[in-house]
Amino acid sequence: MTSTATAPIDPIDPTDPIAAAAALGVGARVTLSVMADDYVRVITQAISAVETHDLEVDTDKVSTFVRGPEHRIAEYLRDLIGAASAHGHHVVATVMISRGCPGEVCGVVGPPQAPTPHLAPAGVPVQAQWSLYPLFDPDGGARPGDHLAPVWAAIERAKQAGTYLRSEHFATTLQGDLADVLVTMLDTWLAAAQATQHVVTHATIVANSPVASQDLR
Amino acid sequence: MTSTATAPIDPIDPTDPIAAAAALGVGARVTLSVMADDYVRVITQAISAVETHDLEVDTDKVSTFVRGPEHRIAEYLRDLIGAASAHGHHVVATVMISRGCPGEVCGVVGPPQAPTPHLAPAGVPVQAQWSLYPLFDPDGGARPGDHLAPVWAAIERAKQAGTYLRSEHFATTLQGDLADVLVTMLDTWLAAAQATQHVVTHATIVANSPVASQDLR
Numbered sequence: 087m088t089s090t091a092t093a094p095i096d097p098i099d100p101t102d103p104i105a106a107a108a109a110l111g112v113g114a115r116v117t118l119s120v121m122a123d124d125y126v127r128v129i130t131q132a133i134s135a136v137e138t139h140d141l142e143v144d145t146d147k148v149s150t151f152v153r154g155p156e157h158r159i160a161e162y163l164r165d166l167i168g169a170a171s172a173h174g175h176h177v178v179a180t181v182m183i184s185r186g187c188p189g190e191v192c193g194v195v196g197p198p199q200a201p202t203p204h205l206a207p208a209g210v211p212v213q214a215q216w217s218l219y220p221l222f223d224p225d226g227g228a229r230p231g232d233h234l235a236p237v238w239a240a241i242e243r244a245k246q247a248g249t250y251l252r253s254e255h256f257a258t259t260l261q262g263d264l265a266d267v268l269v270t271m272l273d274t275w276l277a278a279a280q281a282t283q284h285v286v287t288h289a290t291i292v293a294n295s296p297v298a299s300q301d302l303r
Numbered sequence: 304m305t306s307t308a309t310a311p312i313d314p315i316d317p318t319d320p321i322a323a324a325a326a327l328g329v330g331a332r333v334t335l336s337v338m339a340d341d342y343v344r345v346i347t348q349a350i351s352a353v354e355t356h357d358l359e360v361d362t363d364k365v366s367t368f369v370r371g372p373e374h375r376i377a378e379y380l381r382d383l384i385g386a387a388s389a390h391g392h393h394v395v396a397t398v399m400i401s402r403g404c405p406g407e408v409c410g411v412v413g414p415p416q417a418p419t420p421h422l423a424p425a426g427v428p429v430q431a432q433w434s435l436y437p438l439f440d441p442d443g444g445a446r447p448g449d450h451l452a453p454v455w456a457a458i459e460r461a462k463q464a465g466t467y468l469r470s471e472h473f474a475t476t477l478q479g480d481l482a483d484v485l486v487t488m489l490d491t492w493l494a495a496a497q498a499t500q501h502v503v504t505h506a507t508i509v510a511n512s513p514v515a516s517q518d519l520r
Contacts, residue, residue: 115432115473117507119336119395126513147514148432148507151472178336180397180507182434184473192451215332215365217399219436219503222450233439233501234409255368256332256401256503284450286436286473288505290334290397292365296343 103140103155110195111188111284113153114181116163121176132169136162149180159183160203160272164265168208171264171293179291183275186284192222197280202273205265212264214291215257216244218274222284236282240274247273260289267291320357320372327412328405328501330370331398333380338393349386353379366397376400377420377489381482385425388481388510396508400492403501409439414497419490422482429481431508432474433461435491439501453499457491464490477506484508 107113120128133145141154141162152162167179186195220236241258244250249270251261260267267289275287324330337345350362358371358379369379384396403412437453458475461467466487468478477484484506492504 113472115471117395117397117432117509119338121336121338121340121342123338123340125338125393146471146476147430147512148476148509149474153472176342178334178395178397180334180395182473182505187451190451190455213364215334217503219438221436221438234404234407238407254332254363255330255370256399257366259363259365286434288399290365292334295364297364 103158104142104153107153107155109188110185110198111192112156112159112185113151114159114163114183115149115151116166116182117149117180118166118170119178119180120170120173121178122173125175128170128173128175132166135169136165138162156198156200156272156276157203160205160268163268164205164208167212167264167291167293168210171210174294176296177293179293180288181271181291182286182288183271184284184286185275185279186282187222192284195283197283198276200276202276203269205269207266208264210264210293211262212267212291212293213251213295214260214267214271214289215254216260216267216271216289217257217287218278219286219288220278220282220284221286222282236278236285240278243274243277244270264291264293320375321359321370324370324372326405327402327415328409329373329376329402330368331376331380331400332366332368333383333399334366334397335383335387336395336397337387337390338395339390342392345387345390345392349383352386353382355379373415373417373489373493374420377422377485380485381422381425384429384481384508384510385427388427391511393513394510396510397505398488398508399503399505400488401501401503402492402496403499404439409501412500414500415493417493419493420486422486424483425481427481427510428479429484429508429510430468430512431477431484431488431506432471433477433484433488433506434474434504435495436503436505437495437499437501438503439499453495453502457495460491460494461487481508481510 249260251259466477468476
């Protein structure tokens with residue numbers, strides 16, 4: 087689970103953003119679900135329509151793998167989920183974003199230099215259930231009693247960003263424009279990676295839900 | 304992210320399986336996506352049809368929370384995803400299962416006593432992308448260099464079980480009957496929890512994919 091690449095990592099070529107992301111283990115997987123009979127057309131059109139410069143994109147039966155700079159991953163996810171949602175169909179996007187373990191054996195990867203991505207609004211209101219997993223610090227691993235400290239800090243950042251709706255068992259529900267929810271995911275993941283090398287974040291993002299918020303929490 | 308309950312944990316009542324699961328932080332969240340115009344009917348019928356004895360079940364706009372003994376969670380997931388898949392529609396189930404952090408501050412929770420769940424086949428072939436996160440060991444946290452050791456052990460168990468298809472970036476693809484894939488998820492999660500208290504596993508499970516395996520990996 088992580089790259090199967092075991093070859094020594096070459097020095098990073100600063101002109102190759104995909105190789106740079108690979109050396110840091112930066113990437114994402116996304117599964118789009120469109121709840122309509124014509125889902126194949128909607129999904130394939132969305133995947134085809136999204137700009138992929140500076141990204142490696144590989145779709146299999148379960149998900150699409152995306153590798154590249156953090157801001158390009160953010161833009162890709164916004165544009166892909168936004169395109170699939172533009173028809174008004176109920177859409178669920180299952181997203182994971184990972185950093186800090188570029189191979190089967192995690193070498194030492196420095197903290198992120200990337201600033202928090204800025205994303206123009208998508209115009210797509212969403213709810214998302216989000217979780218953040220700080221996994222590995224080569225300087226000593228998680229400290230007893232505070233392994234969730236980066237998670238509480240992330241929830242505070244979500245509250246400040248205005249995307250926090252409420253805490254759940256095992257997850258936090260975010261709400262807002264798709265772009266703002268993705269920025270919270272990326273921002274808190276990058277912040278956690280300042281202290282913990284290997285950090286993964288997951289979210290289940292829902293657009294165009296038929297359920298009015300007063301009917302179901 | 305985790306329970307918001309901060310009250311002291313009461314002694315476990317052995318006759319109350321839901322309270323026992325709550326004290327161990329054992330539970331799951333699942334989101335069903337059905338790619339058909341009549342998805343609301345299919346999903347609500349599946350949720351209504353599944354047997355829920357010994358389980359707490361709470362559905363919100365994004366997911367369904369399930370709490371109870373491990374074997375009942377396994378049966379619930381098999382029956383729910385199986386029911387949604389029975390119509391032949393393309394189904395994506397986003398599943399997370401957690402153990403070992405029953406409140407906002409993780410107390411010390413003992414290793415699982417539960418045996419690996421045995422599940423009768425669902426008759427539903429699936430592919431799943433699966434990941435396992437060993438988060439917290441109160442005896443000292445993840446050891447530098449071996450924080451993924453439980454993950455490699457889990458992949459070995461999946462290979463022995465015959466559900467392993469291949470390794471991916473950030474995930475492992477499993478393939479087989481829905482019941483066997485769920486057993487691999489639960490079995491490896493329980494095995495990892497023998498050494499690491501707080502363990503979370505995620506999977507994106509796909510049934511009735513229109514993509515023939517020779518068309519797309």
